[in-house]
Amino acid sequence: MGKPTPIEYADASPEVRAVFDDIMTSRNLKDVNNFWKYLARDPVSLRRTWESVKEVMAPGALDPLVKEMVYLAVSVTNSCGYCIASHSAAAAKAGMSEAMFGELMAVVGMANETNRLVNGYRVPIDAAFDR
Structure with missing residues (x-):
């Protein structure tokens, strides 16, 4: 296996795009940062991690x-x-x-x-x- 590469929005599956959209909406961003793009290689981990971060970091x-x-x-x-x-x-x-x-x-x-x-x-x- 070579070095992992990020998943860009244009290349993302619908499942990954849904998480990316939620991140961008929640954080008022035009694009997600690299952490999420690399984590998107595993859509299950991406969603689980985003949901946890969103919950833990909420006021x-x-x-x-x-x-x-x-x-x-x-x-x-x-x-x-x-x-x-x-x-x-x-x-x-x-x-x-x-x-x-x-x-x-x-x-x-x-x-x-x-x-x-x-x-x-x-x-x-x-x-x-x-x-």
């Missing part, structure tokens, strides 16, 4: 900016360059300032550092934290 107890910043933080921790770019743009669009981004990166860095220290030292959970 709820957490506002859209907080959700995008959490997504960005996890993407940084997982070293997903594509996701960092995508969710940085989405967070900025939702109102994230440069100062907020800087603090978020400081928290991400600190959390990763202390998590590794805890794991390395095998620190037991304090009774006060263990619910």
